[in-house]
Amino acid sequence: MYRITPYDPADIDAAAGAGSTSIAYDSQERVAAACVAAVAGFALDAAVEQVTIDNPMAEGFFSFSVHAGSGGHGLSGLFPYDGVGFHDGARVQLATGLGLLRAMVLREGAWCRLRANNGFFVHVGDRDDIYVGGARDFENAVFRTRVLGLHVDRLASSPYDPALDETDASQAAGEEFWSEVGALVADRGGVLLEERPTGNAYRWHRLTTAHEVEAVRQRLTPRARLAVWPDLTDDVDVIRAAVVRGERLQLLVRQHPGGGFHAARVAEPGMGRADVPNPQISAGPGHRAALVPLEPADRRPLLAAVLPDGDGVLRARWRTNRSQADERRTFLGSLRIGDAVSGVVATGLNDIGVYVHLDDDLGRFLGFLRVPEMSWTRFDSVDDIAPIGREIRAEIISVDFAREQVSLSMKALQPDPWRLYADTHNVGDSVSGTVTKLVPFGAFVQVEEGVEGLVHLTELVDHDVEAPQEVLAVGDQVRAAVLDVDRERRRISLSLKRARPE
Numbered sequence: 001m002y003r004i005t006p007y008d009p010a011d012i013d014a015a016a017g018a019g020s021t022s023i024a025y026d027s028q029e030r031v032a033a034a035c036v037a038a039v040a041g042f043a044l045d046a047a048v049e050q051v052t053i054d055n056p057m058a059e060g061f062f063s064f065s066v067h068a069g070s071g072g073h074g075l076s077g078l079f080p081y082d083g084v085g086f087h088d089g090a091r092v093q094l095a096t097g098l099g100l101l102r103a104m105v106l107r108e109g110a111w112c113r114l115r116a117n118n119g120f121f122v123h124v125g126d127r128d129d130i131y132v133g134g135a136r137d138f139e140n141a142v143f144r145t146r147v148l149g150l151h152v153d154r155l156a157s158s159p160y161d162p163a164l165d166e167t168d169a170s171q172a173a174g175e176e177f178w179s180e181v182g183a184l185v186a187d188r189g190g191v192l193l194e195e196r197p198t199g200n201a202y203r204w205h206r207l208t209t210a211h212e213v214e215a216v217r218q219r220l221t222p223r224a225r226l227a228v229w230p231d232l233t234d235d236v237d238v239i240r241a242a243v244v245r246g247e248r249l250q251l252l253v254r255q256h257p258g259g260g261f262h263a264a265r266v267a268e269p270g271m272g273r274a275d276v277p278n279p280q281i282s283a284g285p286g287h288r289a290a291l292v293p294l295e296p297a298d299r300r301p302l303l304a305a306v307l308p309d310g311d312g313v314l315r316a317r318w319r320t321n322r323s324q325a326d327e328r329r330t331f332l333g334s335l336r337i338g339d340a341v342s343g344v345v346a347t348g349l350n351d352i353g354v355y356v357h358l359d360d361d362l363g364r365f366l367g368f369l370r371v372p373e374m375s376w377t378r379f380d381s382v383d384d385i386a387p388i389g390r391e392i393r394a395e396i397i398s399v400d401f402a403r404e405q406v407s408l409s410m411k412a413l414q415p416d417p418w419r420l421y422a423d424t425h426n427v428g429d430s431v432s433g434t435v436t437k438l439v440p441f442g443a444f445v446q447v448e449e450g451v452e453g454l455v456h457l458t459e460l461v462d463h464d465v466e467a468p469q470e471v472l473a474v475g476d477q478v479r480a481a482v483l484d485v486d487r488e489r490r491r492i493s494l495s496l497k498r499a500r501p502e
Contacts, residue, residue, distance in 0.1 A: 001133030002152050004038055004145055006031050009153050023128060032105040036098050038145040038152075039122055039132055043094055045141045046120040046134045051097040053090045054113040054162070055318060057199030058083065060325045061111035062126060064200070065404040073110045074103025086110070087197055088223040088316050089309070097122070105130070111199075113160060123160035126324055131158035165319040172314040173226055173305035180303055181228060182213055190231035191302065192253065192290055197221035199318075204253055204261045206232060206288075220307055223316035227301035232288035236281050239289045243272030243281070249294040249333040257286025266329070266401035267291060269337065295330065296320070324362075331362040332399055335406060339396045340413060343367050345386045354386050356394070356408060366406050369394060373409035376417050376450040385410070417450035422485050422492075430500045435476045443468045445480060445494055453492035455480060460496050 003009065006023060023031050043051075058073050072083070078099045079085045085092070092100075097114045104111055104124040114122040119135035132138075145152045171177060184191050190208040193216060197203060205216045208231075220226070232255055233239065243252065252267040265271075271280040281289055293299045308314040335341070343356035346365055356367030369392070374385045386392055395412035425431065433445040433453070442456045460471050472478070479501065480494040 001131060001155050001158055002138065002142065003155050004035065004130040004132060004150050004152050005128055006150055007128065008151055028106055032102050034148040034150055035105045035130060036102050038148055038150055039101055039130065040098055041144045042132045042138055042141040043120065045138055046116070046118060046136065048116045048118070048120050049094055050091050051094060051114040051116050053086065053088060053092060054115055055199065056086055056088060056112035057110065058201035059109045060200035061323050062107045063325050063404065064329055064401070066402050074100070074106065074108030075110055083198070087221050113162070123158045125160065131160060162317070165317065166321050167317050168320055170306040170314065170318070171304065172308040174308060174312065177303065177305045178213065178217060181207070182210055184228060184302060185210065185213060188231060192229040192232055194227040194229060194292065195220055196225040202251070202264050204264070206255060222307060222309070224307050225318060226305050226307065228303040229290065229292055229301050232290040234288050236283045236287065236289060239291060240272040240274060240281050242291055243267045244269050248298050249329070250291040251294055253290045253292055254281065255288045266294065268399060268401060270398070328362050328404065329401065331359065332366070332401055332404065332406070335396055335399050337396050337398060340393060341396060342391060342393050345388050345390050345392060347388060348382055351382070354382060356392065358406060366404060367408050368405050369408040369410065373397070373411055376411050376414055417448060418490055421448050421451045422487055425482055425485065427482055427484060429482045430479060431482060432477065432479055435472050435474050435478060438468045438472065438474060440467065443472050445478060451492070453480070453494040455494045455496055459483070459494070459498070462497050
């Protein structure tokens, strides 16, 4: 068994952290091509023409983020639409297996193990590492791999060896299972069937009659995992309230009036709002929804089983080992809007904001602090507030599971100078300030740190002027009267010509 990596094996832990890659963006395609060529050489020496897909995942090995990868999780061009044919036990040509390898090296989403009948296997790890081996020596393949510029070393075993899998005792979805499903449908009037054709991929079926049970049964993906849940509800207020509470990680399952399903998403509190133009959870005839727990400890379906092969034998052994992506999603689920957190600024995006490590392991790059949320007061550079390497304290203002991102605000933990000023000043008060900016329609005056008011052109002096530069310059100290305090739009209107002298 051999490990292939673009790094010196002695430096692999430092070079690539779990769930991330240190391969430069402009080198990823070149590295992926070299890895595919290397593994193809091993397969050639082992006389492999076909490989079997083992424990496939559509996403969730490397990441759950919608930013990760492209091309239908890396399956586009390899399998028909919707990944048909990408399932446990599927035998594919070596070329298709090498296409899957490329997608995994590029972290486009999909993951699986590959094996052949003669003992040949390929495993891809989460540290830019590939494990390949078989029942023979591979001296020529090792030589070719090194010529490709990759590092290869011999190991005793793969960390992704099936013998190391954690698995659940699974019932075969045979006649007894389907008889129980039919009984539940008859008793309850309907149930929700969850089909997981691959790891972290879901298809949903609402079953309300014996005919629907049989029809759905005929089109399920081979070796899919099945779970039966209580029926969806049209009482969307109950679902909305549960989503807003956000007590645990759950999938929001929504059925539209046509009978089809929207793509299931991790429920976030904001999805439960009804006071927005287009609520995420729609109400009305034909609209139904349900919440399905995600964490294994929370999942208690009415029934659960795995589809056996055509001969009735249950051969699928679905691994339940948690990936770094699983742990990261659990970490995200532990965060609450309004919580104050500490983190270290990791890297910046010019004038947009900075990424923040919220944890040394699971929280790396999860936090994002936008420039407008850094401070109430003006600053010249992001480095003045959040330079790389600085530990900061901020409030969580949103948690986005789809993008694996936590939006932060430093100024949310600071007193709002505008509100403090508005609470202590009234219309008619005379105040002092400094001219900070001249615009065609007037001048902005800073009346306190972080608080500015606008003096309209008509409120500068008693006579008409065409431009504020005629009577003012940036930096001038002035005396002004408060004309209006608009709390909703956070605007203060000032007048110089109505100001009382000190």
